[in-house]
Amino acid sequence: MxxxxxxxxxxxxxxxxxxxxxxxxxxxxxxxxxxxxxxxxxxxxxxxxxxxxxxxxxxxxxxxxxxxxxxxxxxxxxxxxxxxxxxDLFPIVIALRQWGDKWNPAPDQEPLDLRDRLTGRTIRPMEVQDADGKPLTVRDVFVPEGETATEDRLPGNRNKAG
Amino acid sequence: MxxxxxxxxxxxxxxxxxxxxxxxxxxxxxxxxxxxxxxxxxxxxxxxxxxxxxxxxxxxxxxxxxxxxxxxxxxxxxxxxxxxxxxDLFPIVIALRQWGDKWNPAPDQEPLDLRDRLTGRTIRPMEVQDADGKPLTVRDVFVPEGETATEDRLPGNRNKAG
DNA sequence: GAATAAGGTTGCTTAAAGAAACCAGATTAG
DNA sequence: CTAATCTGGTTTCTTTAAGCAACCTTATTC
Structure with missing residues (x-):
């Protein structure tokens, strides 16, 4: 391999x-x-x-x-x-889990219902948020200095394997 | 393999x-x-x-x-x-990126500074949140009916490869 | 009309995943 | 106190996928 x-x-x-x-x-x-x-x-x-x-x-x-x-x-x-x-991998695991539940739901299994121990209320879907907590998509976002975002893009370094 | x-x-x-x-x-x-x-x-x-x-x-x-x-x-x-x-994999990618920046920072590279196009402000770290947006750790969370969370746990199904 | 670029495919080599057997030190059962 | 069992591995062997390089076909460019 x-x-x-x-x-x-x-x-x-x-x-x-x-x-x-x-x-x-x-x-x-x-x-x-x-x-x-x-x-x-x-x-x-x-x-x-x-x-x-x-x-x-x-x-x-x-x-x-x-x-x-x-x-x-x-x-x-x-x-x-x-x-x-x-x-600290918790958000990654949860994001993966929610993505799996959303896009490949198991027919026999209800999606993860994870709840806050204090309030008993269901957690919210993971999302990228701005400073105020407003949800952002890949299109709403850019990287400062030079590069700017266009449709479906998320500018970043252009190095090999990265 | x-x-x-x-x-x-x-x-x-x-x-x-x-x-x-x-x-x-x-x-x-x-x-x-x-x-x-x-x-x-x-x-x-x-x-x-x-x-x-x-x-x-x-x-x-x-x-x-x-x-x-x-x-x-x-x-x-x-x-x-x-x-x-x-x-929709955006949150996963960003969560991975932030985790990598936090725990394995590249010496020569500043961490991702991704910003909201509208406000120009930096996005916030990905976090699991309750319904009100309050951040939750793996210890703050449980799965209803029967199973309950204890330290460092996140109850879920116990099936093979799950 | 020849050279180059895009988007692959084929064949070979190497390295990692899987299965199963084996193993040594601690614990428990009789 | 000896045998069986549990735990946490290691070893050996087979299978399969990743990596590399060469090749191939259909545009487009020169």
Whole structure:
């Protein structure tokens, strides 16, 4: 497969994808948000090959998305917990989930109804917002100095792989 | 590689990742948002192998994230444009970008400064919000009926690969 | 009318994903 | 106190996809 790595890329999206942009990493993070913490539980819930899970967990720990915590008195019992960096993937996971629910709804499953614990009210759809909270589309937006946005565009750097 | 597909998965995150969860697809979408529309431009900007680009574009068209438009009078000149479904990935791309800027800032690059065209003001960080726009973390949130949220958890279905 | 550009396709090589077996240290069951 | 089991892996092998480069066809340009 010879997958490319973009550690050096000047594009932050490429750098983000480098850490959580493969098939399994984000699903591992998702399940960590669901509460999963143990190797075997990830393995069973995800149906992932054990060697691949090892690799993904190690990489997520390396990238400080998860931390490996030794529970159990004499070692040999570990938990993988989200770090702040990992928890900060929450908006991405939710945005993905809402996108999936909206555009590929499962016939037998109602969409995610996630609620605020305090008020009990449903969360709102993720959206890009201006400073006042007004929703913005890709067409409403531009990058200062020089480049300007036109229809369906979002100007950014034009470097390779970014 | 024998990558798994999750078309049948009951998890909408897995279904979303099925469409845009590989290395290249989301970068293609990102560049489409940057304004790229032509095969050769994607190829050069991304540095992607041409057969892989073919495959990804075809899949994105199949999944109705992009549409292939025949421009040029006698055929043989095409553009790939975002559909509404594709444009709807905007929050995901921005969330990824902000996460990358926050946690893996490039030393030589200032973070994305995306602005509202009308007001000229910088967009706000993506966040999960309650109905009133109050920001919520993974700990502030629960799923109704039965399951409840505890620290670092986000309850959801416990199905395989979900 | 030859050269170049656009948009691919084909064939080969390399590397990663998947499956299953194996393994060692801790815990529990009998 | 020994055997079975659980946990968290590692190893080996096979399959499949990514990367590369060459090639190909249909416009358009020179």
């Amino acid at each position: 010879a997958r490319k790595r973009f550690d050096d890329s000047s594009c932050s999206v490429a750098r983000a994808l480098n850490e959580v942009g493969d098939w399994w990493s984000l699903l591992v993070v998702l399940h960590a948000m669901y509460g999963t913490r143990r190797f075997v539980d990830f393995q069973q819930e995800l149906g992932i090959a054990r060697n691949i899970l090892c690799d993904r967990l190690a990489r997520l720990v390396d990238n400080q998305v998860l931390k490996k915590v030794d529970v159990g008195e004499h070692g040999s019992r570990f938990e993988y917990r989200l770090t702040e960096k990992g928890r | 024998a990558r798994k597909r999750f078309d049948d998965s009951s998890c909408s995150v897995a279904r979303a990742l099925n469409e845009v969860g590989d290395w290249w697809s989301l970068l293609v979408v990102l560049h489409a948002m940057y304004g790229t529309r032509r095969f050769v431009d994607f190829q050069q900007e991304l540095g992607i192998a041409r057969n892989i680009l073919c495959d990804r574009l075809a899949r994105l068209v199949d999944n109705q994230v992009l549409k292939k438009v025949d421009v040029g009078e006698h055929g043989s000149r095409f553009e790939y444009r975002l559909t509404e479904k594709g444009r």
